[in-house]
Amino acid sequence: MPRKRNAHRSPEMPTLADVARLAGVSEITASRVVRAQGPIADATRARVLTAITELGYIPNRAAGSLASAGSTLMSVLLPSLSNIVFPDVLRGIHTALTETAFQPVIGVTDYDPLIEERILVSFLAWQPAAVILAGLHHTPTARRHLEHGRFRVAELMDIDGEPVDIAVGMSHRQAGYETGKHLIQRGYRRFGYARHNVTTDDRASARYEGLCWALHEAGLSLVAEHCYPDASSTKAGRDALAILLAAHPGLDVVVFPNDDMAMGGIFHCMHAGIAVKEKLGIFGFNGLDIGQAMPMPLSTILSKRFLIGKTAAEKLLESRERPPEKTIINTGFDIIEGATA
Template structure:
């Protein structure tokens, strides 16, 4: 049995094939009664539009390309939830790729997605290979770069300033009376935003006439196990620090676990401060002091702005979704 065709839908709905195509692509005005007849015919026949073929005949498809660095890190599924919320009620569908923090892999994904003529491509951060940047700049699709607004975007950037987040962490701890502050982090080669927060932290301390007392970074990605081990190593070298800033909440939760095991009183003996505002940090016996990034809002805001106008901004647009400090009980 052959699959139903566009012509079959048109015949059943008693309209032209062009009208069926316009209903499917949601292009131009269609009388409500006509739209209803077409949609009923589509459902009755079980017709599935050929999106690839449709994209060749039109300027773009109903695809929104979404490129994320990870799906195991809870931060990015929350961004994706926001994207899904922004797409609700539209005919657009996300096509998702994961880079594992590999810019060459991102380049390959961008090339593949552009071949489908998406309506927009959403990436994480503003850092790309030279080839990927050229592909994005030379294309006509909307481009949303999320999570980072410290760099000039190609089209649209939605997120927060990680430099300012680092400075805010420094000001918060200094305001609480801490002066001997250490840092525990993970690999900066894969996570440039963590590096930006570190630079902001150092700048914030310098503005107050202070420097980091000690620092320790792991070579791999962030994790609770890495944070636990890294804090233990840092404390073996620095006995007098009174607070530690972690690259993110995963690392900070691991640090908290080390303090529990080593019977280090938090925050009386050692204060701990994270980044992201993850639920796991807020479920600790003493809720983690941290910075909350508005991840859901980042995804939702970005996709709504991209779909509001099919034309690129003449001047790159930057939208700051901000952040807030969760005071918690660990600093």
């Protein structure tokens, strides 16, 4: 016996067929009106539109996606939502997607490539139009899926490497290097570094390496570093600096992996009565607003997070076809001199 229509749906939802019947056209014509695709006579369009409002018709995207083998979803895989950095990226993506039919589906990987792979696979089940993820480093399985080519791929934040399709971001190695050069030029010599526990944050590591390289070039090296055994936070920065200075009082500048921790460093100095900049330089990364609103603006590097997200989404929308060659877009960075180093 055939399944009764809508048997498993509580109140009947109007379908395209209902719209078509009411408007006195065929289903496919109604479909064309909904999708604004193909030539439609104005009078016909009007009739269909009226029918749609009258019935309160909402298209079923699952059916559409199934029939056309492609969805309007854009998978976004972010490492973390614990600070404002990735929400900023997401905001950029969302801004580019407003007024388009695309919708972001988000997943959080906790900086773990295996989790990234698992979430990616579950996202692919929706036949996304594009996949956005952070960094260029993925598991082999994930990379294989990404290279399959049925969807566009954007790898964000980092451009030091070979992207699958599009990469949008900056060179973190260079940012670290420029940080070192900038601070050396300003007379700092005895460098400290306050790290946090995320060993898989490739970008923080790249900045660290760049910094070391700049020091090396100048015949210097890190005097001290401390790894705070927990996630990055303002408190982590504050405590890390306290520990660092207790063991190495002679430091004249401390570089932090991000602004949150750097602000913690400043708070420690305020608390301990250390003159920031004169006695101890503090340098961060990200260029958060709050750091710039302080009485003594934080010296840091502005990463263009919103721009990265927005640019990536825009590029992905430009064409559904993956171009023959990989694209790298360098959004660059700005050194903010600030007043703390």
